[in-house]
Amino acid sequence: MTGRPLIGVSTYLEAGARWGVWELEAALLPAGYPRLVQRAGALAAMLPPDDPVHAAAAVARLDGLVIAGGPDVEPVRYGARPDPRTGPPSRARDAWELALIEAALTAGIPLLGICRGMQLLNIAVGGTLVQHIDGHTKAPGAFGRHPVKPVPGTRYADAVPEETSVPTYHHQSVDRLGKGLVASAHAADGTVEAIELASAGWVLGIQWHPEMGEDVRVMRALVRAASAGRAQGLC
Numbered sequence: 001m002t003g004r005p006l007i008g009v010s011t012y013l014e015a016g017a018r019w020g021v022w023e024l025e026a027a028l029l030p031a032g033y034p035r036l037v038q039r040a041g042a043l044a045a046m047l048p049p050d051d052p053v054h055a056a057a058a059v060a061r062l063d064g065l066v067i068a069g070g071p072d073v074e075p076v077r078y079g080a081r082p083d084p085r086t087g088p089p090s091r092a093r094d095a096w097e098l099a100l101i102e103a104a105l106t107a108g109i110p111l112l113g114i115c116r117g118m119q120l121l122n123i124a125v126g127g128t129l130v131q132h133i134d135g136h137t138k139a140p141g142a143f144g145r146h147p148v149k150p151v152p153g154t155r156y157a158d159a160v161p162e163e164t165s166v167p168t169y170h171h172q173s174v175d176r177l178g179k180g181l182v183a184s185a186h187a188a189d190g191t192v193e194a195i196e197l198a199s200a201g202w203v204l205g206i207q208w209h210p211e212m213g214e215d216v217r218v219m220r221a222l223v224r225a226a227s228a229g230r231a232q233g234l235c
């Protein structure tokens with residue numbers, strides 16, 4: 001099979017978005033996500049929340065999947081009571097994105113979780129989150145930067161072998177790793193910054209926001225894996 005692989009990117013519904021003369025409910029995705037997918041050599045398809053029963057059918061049409069950043073996951077999803085600093089739940093989005101992740105893992109298509117997407121990947125395989133950490137978000141809406149160091153020998157280190165400075169915006173982090181996951185990068189304070197499935201298949205989560213930066217290598221690695229699966233007729 002030839003041509004650009006198709007990468008689905010989860011998308012959210014916003015009650016009141018304003019553009020032109022309109023203020024309406026909208027399906028939104030910061031443009032950095034599709035631009036990053038396109039710069040990495042793939043086509044981007046937006047995937048707004050739907051009935052989770054359709055997740056496998058959606059994934060069957062894709063060569064790869066990105067779960068985008070967003071609000072806190074409802075703590076009941078990882079067996080915890082909400083900390084007062086955890087944001088309000090987005091239940092329909094949680095259900096849809098967890099179903100997409102489970103479908104991608106079952107189908108064996110390459111998967112990249114970004115920020116919330118990494119946290120959801122961890123939860124999907126039984127992991128838990130720290131509900132609040134200090135120091136990774138400076139002010140509401142303001143992305144910070146900090147260094148991230150790869151763990152040698154991991155899939156992440158294959159794509160990005162050196163320590164890099166990454167754009168970041170989060171107040172939660174991975175606590176207990178889910179089944180089959182290993183940590184593949186850390187911040188200087190020890191926060192887990194990347195996770196991946198150690199077994200076969202290309203499944204990676206990163207805590208930072210590559211769509212806000214210049215470094216396209218992680219997305220290129222996803223697109224390469226998606227192209228390889230497409231060439232073998234696996235996707």
Ligand SMILES: NCCCC(=O)O
Nearest residue numbers: 071072116170171172
């Ligand atoms: N918890 C949602 C992803 C971003 C954050 O940790 O703030």
